[in-house]
Amino acid sequence: MLLQRIAVYTAFFLALSHGAFLPKPDNGLPVGEVGKGGGKRTKDPGYVRMPVSRQKFKGKGKSERGWHWGLPPDLDDKPPAVQPGRPFEPTSRPSHSTPSATQPTSLSATPATQPPSIHRRAADRRWGWSSLEELGGIAYIIQFRVFVDTGSYELWVNPRCSASASDALCQTFGNYFPSKSNSAMHIGGNFAVTYGTGAVRGSYWSDVMSIAMFQIPQVQFAVAADSNYTFAGILGLGYTYPHTIPYPSVLNLMVSQKMISAPIFSLGLGGDGDGFSEIIFGGVNRWKFAGPLVPVSIWPPIKEQDPRWVQYWVNVTSVGMTRPGEAGKLYTPREGFTMPTLIDTGSTLSYIREDLVAVIGQQFNAEIDTQGNYFVDCKYRDMPGTVDFGFNNGAMVINVRYKDFIYQLYQGRCMLGVQPADYGSTNYVLGDTFIRGAYLVFDQQSDVVWMNQYYNCGDGVVTVGQTPRDTKNVFGAC
Numbered sequence: 001m002l003l004q005r006i007a008v009y010t011a012f013f014l015a016l017s018h019g020a021f022l023p024k025p026d027n028g029l030p031v032g033e034v035g036k037g038g039g040k041r042t043k044d045p046g047y048v049r050m051p052v053s054r055q056k057f058k059g060k061g062k063s064e065r066g067w068h069w070g071l072p073p074d075l076d077d078k079p080p081a082v083q084p085g086r087p088f089e090p091t092s093r094p095s096h097s098t099p100s101a102t103q104p105t106s107l108s109a110t111p112a113t114q115p116p117s118i119h120r121r122a123a124d125r126r127w128g129w130s131s132l133e134e135l136g137g138i139a140y141i142i143q144f145r146v147f148v149d150t151g152s153y154e155l156w157v158n159p160r161c162s163a164s165a166s167d168a169l170c171q172t173f174g175n176y177f178p179s180k181s182n183s184a185m186h187i188g189g190n191f192a193v194t195y196g197t198g199a200v201r202g203s204y205w206s207d208v209m210s211i212a213m214f215q216i217p218q219v220q221f222a223v224a225a226d227s228n229y230t231f232a233g234i235l236g237l238g239y240t241y242p243h244t245i246p247y248p249s250v251l252n253l254m255v256s257q258k259m260i261s262a263p264i265f266s267l268g269l270g271g272d273g274d275g276f277s278e279i280i281f282g283g284v285n286r287w288k289f290a291g292p293l294v295p296v297s298i299w300p301p302i303k304e305q306d307p308r309w310v311q312y313w314v315n316v317t318s319v320g321m322t323r324p325g326e327a328g329k330l331y332t333p334r335e336g337f338t339m340p341t342l343i344d345t346g347s348t349l350s351y352i353r354e355d356l357v358a359v360i361g362q363q364f365n366a367e368i369d370t371q372g373n374y375f376v377d378c379k380y381r382d383m384p385g386t387v388d389f390g391f392n393n394g395a396m397v398i399n400v401r402y403k404d405f406i407y408q409l410y411q412g413r414c415m416l417g418v419q420p421a422d423y424g425s426t427n428y429v430l431g432d433t434f435i436r437g438a439y440l441v442f443d444q445q446s447d448v449v450w451m452n453q454y455y456n457c458g459d460g461v462v463t464v465g466q467t468p469r470d471t472k473n474v475f476g477a478c
């Protein structure tokens with residue numbers, strides 16, 4: 001059964017409804033869809049689906065690391081939170097008589113004065129992004145143009161375009177002008193995060209956010225006063241309130257506003273040439289996988305993770321390959337192997353144990369450059385093999401097609417989809433080069449990531465999260 005689509009052209013974005021500049025979707029695609037199983041909208045929680053585009057970007061070549069986040073600031077730097085049950089009190093009302101055409105005036109009036117306190121060394125260890133930035137990377141952006149990032153947890157907007165990877169691209173993504181919004185409220189506080197060697201800082205605001213047809217009245221987010229490297233803001237979809245931040249995230253608010261039943265979202269990013277990428281909050285697209293979705297528990301458990309940095313870690317229990325025309329081979333012991341790995345949409349490549357990268361590299365006759373990057377012949381992308389990642393002791397194996405696994409920097413230049421994690425580090429990451437092979441459901445209600453092999457055989461969304469683990473009842477239609 002195909003759902004009736006509700007094409008909504010309201011931007012999925014921070015209010016901007018009060019006269020501020022609103023970038024128009026230029027490709028005629030619906031910006032979002034709200035549904036409830038049968039396609040009829042009611043007041044009951046349903047799902048919200050959004051197209052996601054894959055955006056290639058080029059780095060500036062200055063940094064050794066990618067655009068990804070480092071560790072969050074110290075606990076005592078926690079952002080100010082919305083007082084529950086009490087409406088926001090704006091600390092400063094933006095002036096409406098003097099709207100600034102270029103820069104939000106209220107921002108320049110409230111510069112971030114305190115330097116961020118950051119576990120810099122830990123952050124440097126953590127984000128071993130090799131020299132991806134120089135090589136260009138890929139990130140996912142929602143139609144409303146912020147990166148979709150499972151590896152961070154806050155929403156922030158207004159990157160400094162002149163210091164971004166692409167000024168021109170950045171300019172087209174639109175800006176948020178608090179001074180042009182009647183409903184903007186300044187919360188203050190210092191927002192400061194590092195990513196690799198770059199950083200973002202700014203302060204907190206709240207405003208009405210439109211998601212498909214719904215409006216969420218008081219969404220707290222950060223407005224950057226300065227940022228380096230990134231050309232779009234970021235929608236962090238990691239674990240938030242009450243874990244990492246003292247205010248509710250967009251995902252939390254979608255639940256409390258009864259748009260969706262539980263903090264669950266699905267990602268079908270599609271493989272190369274598939275032309276399909278979407279995120280569904282509170283729902284699952286049955287036509288993007290076959291059979292049941294398998295629950296892979298988050299490990300270490302949420303309670304045992306650093307409360308400032310709770311993330312989607314899972315155990316990878318095997319790594320192997322299925323070469324064209326051959327039987328599958330494991331490069332890890334059949335039993336007892338575990339590699340705790342972060343599932344991170346903010347990472348173009350995957351980062352795993354060096355010895356495993358070396359074995360996989362051998363199969364592709366990879367050449368290692370002086371910076372330790374593994375380059376391979378692009379011809380492999382057209383071969384029918386897969387690189388295989390196992391979970392739950394082999395009960396679930398995702399076979400990533402060479403085409404999705406091998407990352408093409410540009411015509412004729414290709415990189416292995418896995419690179420070694422930093423020396424001596426166990427910060428393993430499954431990024432884009434894994435995620436495109438899988439259909440993934442991030443479930444904060446039950447602390448699992450549901451997964452199965454990605455296929456594309458049609459379209460139809462069902463609502464999940466009405467009861468815990470009801471995702472297990474959703475059978476893939478492919």
Ligand SMILES: *[C@@H]1O[C@H](CO)[C@@H](O)[C@H](O)[C@H]1NC(C)=O
Binds near residue numbers: 163198199201
């Ligand atoms: C961005 O880089 C410039 C130049 O290195 C630096 O002055 C500025 O403080 C950086 N911005 C942030 C937010 O760290």
Ligand SMILES: *[C@@H]1O[C@H](CO)[C@@H](O)[C@H](O)[C@H]1NC(C)=O
Binds near residue numbers: 297298299338
């Ligand atoms: C993950 O691996 C660790 C170490 O082998 C093991 O103790 C733990 O039970 C595993 N967790 C899950 C959820 O399988």
